[in-house]
Amino acid sequence: MVKGGDSMALAHYTLMNKNTPVLSFEYDLEDHKAMRIIETMNVAAAPFGMVDRHGQVSKKELNYWWRHRAIPASRAQIKRLLENLQLDSTLVLAEKSFGLSLSDCYWLNDQDDPRTWDAINFFDNDFTDDLGFLTLGQDSAGSSPDAPDYASVSLSSPNSTLGGDLLKKWKIIDGRRVLLKSGVGFVNQEPYNEVAATALHRRLMKPGAFTPYWLHEDGRRVYSACANLLGPDEELVAAWDVVRNAKKPNNLSDLQFYVKCCTDLGLDGDAVMTELAKMFVGDFVLANRDRHYRNFGIVRNVETLEVTRLAPVFDTGSCLWSDAELLEVRADFDYRAKPFKPNGMHPEDQVRLFEGYFDWYDASALADYPDTVRSLLGRNPNIPERRVEIIAQEVEKKIDLLDRLVR
Template identity: 50%
Template sequence: MAEYTLMNKNHPVVSFRYDRDIHAVVKVLDVHDLKYAPIALADQKGVVSRRALNDWWRRRAIPASRNQIQQLLDSLDIDSTLELAEENFGLSLSDRYWINDNRNPLRWKDINFFDNDFSDDLGMLTLGQESSGNPNLISPNSTLGGDLNKKWKIVDGKRILVKGGTGSTQQEVLNEIVATALYSRLLDKGDFVPYFLFEENGRIYSACENMLGPDEELVTAYDVISAGKKSNSMSDFDFLVESYKGLGLENVEESLSKMFTCDYILANQDRHWRNFGVIRNVETLEFTRLAPIFDNGTSLWCRAYNIAAEDSYIAKPFGPKGMSPDRQLSLFKEYGWFDGTRLEGFAQEARDILSKGNEGIQARLDIIEERIARNIGKVQVHVHDVSASRSVNLEQKRDRILQLPKQQDDISITEETR
């Protein structure tokens, strides 16, 4: 039986007893400082339960839904990806949390993967590549989430995330490049994570640099909304906006409008609650901004078995089970950032990027280009309708003000002359 302390960088959060045979927390021993805890780890009364800690810890590991996960387990002769997280102290490149062994304590500066090198052996396995017969498993890839094969890798001193695709087309790889092209036309540099093509061992992947700066962590939207309590009368969208504003964040509606409008153009099917979020400084505990847009691979109808017949999908994340893309787009009203002229030729640009793919992608190019152009047209109509509706409302408000009788000024003048 082991005893660990959950740490946020150098700050102890909570100590617990852990059974490595069943990969689970068996008892919470001591709470140190919940200010530095993962968002929503404690309940509304400030209590950290064994169940909550286990839920957080299980989400830390490579998910069982990961592509080729059984092949990974078999190759390493382990029964759970939690074993990998245990061996790497739960260290990640998405935040500064880790578990310190109370009987053999270590220091953050000596083990964290932001500053210290790590082996590529485990990353090769999590990306679906072949590794050495005796792989070095010290790596942040032990806590890398998501269903796609992927890995962290050090290139020229930078931490970059390398991702593969799925199926015969591997289209997700090129979709990230299409999304970057779209964002580069419409958004500011800090609004999105730019992806680029990365070649390794004769294969092409998409890749991006780590979005985090010094002392920063990514807090998913799921964790943000889990920390609050939504009334039955409030929609998921309104609750998200209220929660973000409650963190002191500004321009919330506009930032969300940017992400979900671009998702509409790209037909992104996978903007779930853990696929976007906010950035927090782990030392000051200040929420500084919405996270730049990332993870756009599951878009452009790449999962459609018969693309000519399959056009509709359920958009995430709003609503109990999602909603139609058109309905989700109607939630957004802030479009001061949108310049439709910058989209001229984008459907053709997307086609050109996708044409670098294999025959399976090339057979779909006509339909994809046509649907991108259609979605752009629908967005432009929506933006026009929002603008027209706002103009009408402002005019009606002005008319009502002009119709109000002058009262206060007249009374004060009369009183002063008495």
């Protein structure tokens, strides 16, 4: 559509939550942003965080949500991908796939060419590996015989809305939606870290409270793999979206405020604290430097709009000092623990936040864990044996310190 004399190409979209219309709006196809909200149908079904404290949705909040829907421009190799596909923004990829994701049920329905959820969603309908192959960087050498022809790539894929800076993709394996995620650099330690984290979480948590990861070889590289942690009627709500438009009382700490937001949504406060304690104890043992408000949260049922549970623990690969090159001096092992304090805090102080919620802790369950780390990291041919041993010894020290902290 062309509006007036300014040659503005507009589309008319309805933001949907599965089969529920949320709002309709005008969208600028050149600048890739909403221009005007036309009608609000169901605010309760809108994405968390989009609704302000007065129960309204603004154009600003709609565009904030949409910008974060796209692959971040900071992801490795994304500029080359856009050039090869002759696209000007990663938001075009999101547009081509109706904004669909495998983390929730939101999508854009074009009022001039309406579709149905049953016909297009990726929970039930298959998708090709074309775009995932490219977003994972598997054609980086330019010589893979499996690389798709850019001119024929299908852009209808959940990989169009997959966030984060690490190379990753959704792939259908034996009928399951599986997320593959790469590591950084030639060492490629992060996928092995995810498997080591899974081994720890099994010792600390019950099944269902964490996301199991395994190693998967795809092409010439090893990736971490996990099945989708959601059912077809569920959405993942990041902790950031739980708190960002809520007013924080001055007498509450950041942790207390997050727990209050969870209880206001119907979850049991003591249960939330206990499960968070388990996650952050795991992060302490693993020296996880990248637990932030976007990689933990809650799960909501999109049909009833009820918050049903905490999200299973996921995305723990940035741990075990994988960012340190040498591990030779004490400073190589230092990191700031996030979140719950601006600029982070000492890891021990983060554990202390959960004092009184360690009744579940069993030190004997971790007795053999350093050996498990040795075994799992030792499967990576790119990690020197000396580095594996240093990491295992540091994990043992972390467990010893943890035992003193939780007494």
